[in-house]
Amino acid sequence: MTLELDSRLNSLGFAKPPAETRVVVAMSGGVDSSVVAALLADEGYDVVGVTLQLYDHGAALAKKGACCAGADIHDARRVAEERGFPHYVLDYENVFRDAVIDEFADSYLAGATPIPCVRCNERVKFKDLLATARDLDADCMATGHYIQRHAGPQGAELHRAVDAARDQSYFLFSTTREQLEFLRFPLGHLHSKAETRALAHRYGLIVADKPDSQDICFVPNGDYASVIKKLRPGAADPGEIVHADGRVLGTHEGIIHYTVGQRRGLGIGGLSDPLYVVRLDAEKRQVIVGPRELLATRAVPVREINWLGDAPFASRAEWPLSVKLRSTRPPTEAVLRPVSETEATVELLSPEEGVSPGQACVFYDPDGSRVYGGGWIWRG
Template sequence: MRILAAMSGGVDSAVAAARAVDAGHEVVGVHLALSRAGGTLRAGSRGCCTIEDAMDARRAADKLGMPFYVWDFSERFRDDVIDDFVSEYRAGRTPNPCMRCNEKIKFAALLERAVELGFDAVCTGHYATLVDGPDGLELHRASDSAKDQSYVLGVLTAEQLAHTYFPLGDTPSKALVRAEAAERGLTVAQKPDSHDICFIPDGDTRGWLAERVGAEQGEILDRSGAVIGRHDGAHAFTVGQRKGLQLGVPAADGKPRFVLEVRPVSNTVVVGPKEALATAEIAGERHSWAGRAPAESAFGCDVQIRAHSDPVPARATVADGWVTVVPDEPFDGVAPGQTAVLYDGTRVLGQFTIARTVSAVPANV
């Protein structure tokens, strides 16, 4: 096959590309330049997609003897990921930019161009596996549960899966990937994993958002509607947050309070006891299936609401364009804007963006 290897400059994508070469494929490396923000142009930036990363990717490609290119996707990244991130926070939701990047950039824009250029598949260093099932190609968890990235790939469609290649999915551990990189003489063997949001390299998400959304003082309310504090901008809060609330009125029971709801229209934040974070139902209408859609409109599944959270057994219902999920045991601290990924065992069924939540605890508690 002709393979386009997406090379981030990290160890995973470098080893994935190397394995594609070893498998006898015709491989071309490409690094995506996604951001033109100043902070991403200096060595030592804490995100990914820096100039330093591009240089690391080129060195890996040279070592593997493959052609290498840098493609500028910064405008599309700005439109589909950064602007989406800002608008979601402005609407009081908590988005996952990595999920949106996979959906709109790595497996949409990149894959579209790859197919146009005659490539059969895009290779990445994601930890996930593809399985030929009775109804077509299926997306499954990686063998290393600690590194499994199937959650952030839950946005992929059947057509996109047909043009993807995940060489690392069956690798038992990240340590083995690093050891393999060292044996191959790849300089990224011990390079630390990227962290933080790549377009906010200093990690100050609150300050970054304040510059774009604006900081306007508002009220902090308890569940009864009583004013118990003030804030400098609702965008700085997310459901489940405990620190930084600066409440002027202590709770009657003396226990800490957590953010339960962000209301952007009124610029208010609602707080309450930890028990009120329990969520009995979630629903969303922006959904997709990683393969064939479920045959039944109601079905049992496991649901994961964060990249590193445990899956929760639940019952899902699809009706009138919405997916509604009722867990066997309440979720803890779910925020609108998060992504819920549905599983059948290790198989990814699909995903939806959470638009509505129902608390398991009455408001008068």
């Protein structure tokens, strides 16, 4: 498992036999969470599987690669039946819409680039579902996320997964220390997804060869604009495409069709030099474009910070750390300067392109291993 433990403790860190340790496993219906449930059941733990219905069954069934609805609920139930542990489905559709989907739509309309998967973990899975696990008298809750939890001198610590290609720390930065004490991540030590699938075959799981979920679960085919139009009628109001020097270059059919850093599909052909989206002004309904060098950013304002360091966040004038500004980019060196307990300015030692409000800035120790939390990028 993922922890180096005293020999008196079981693999999840409790001083009692697995059979006396109740674990609620958050099961999405995919191979990762199914393997976690089967693995823990095989080790003799008192496993209870829980799946959240997050949106309408019919709509989700039409989309391949979705999670937490329709066929995935059926798959989670089948795994539980075949491995011999109880399974429950909880209707969280209204909670998910209020806590995740509505904010996603509003953030996009405001010109930001939101990450609803972080909000889902923060406001649904690690809040309401975790509370349900406690109500079920569970000792802990386990998930299929690729991240590691280590027992440190000041309590539980969050660390990147061994497999850098599968690491999900960027999406879990808002996990609080209290939540971390209750959570377990049994897959974080694996070296590849192939190991997970091998375990799925070993346990004979029906989802062993099931494809990974793609994109945001409630956004079919990654078409954000069409979802926003349905959620917020009138969202695609037209406006101007404006050069950073003030020249009006054309018109657009809604800023929801654009993201910072975008080059293709701007609809302003005939120009000799390539232009990129450098900013979105929702109030003026303007898409501001300019040369690539305008995308370079060194100072990044961050707020709503969740700090997982051992010393208090504001106890230092600055923290030399590594940060990730996008999930697909490696950590880069930076200096974090607290403004308050929940706000800071991040100075990047090397400029980054395409830094966008609404994205996360996740903090790591200088070698990029331990997660020190993170916050949300805003305009300042």
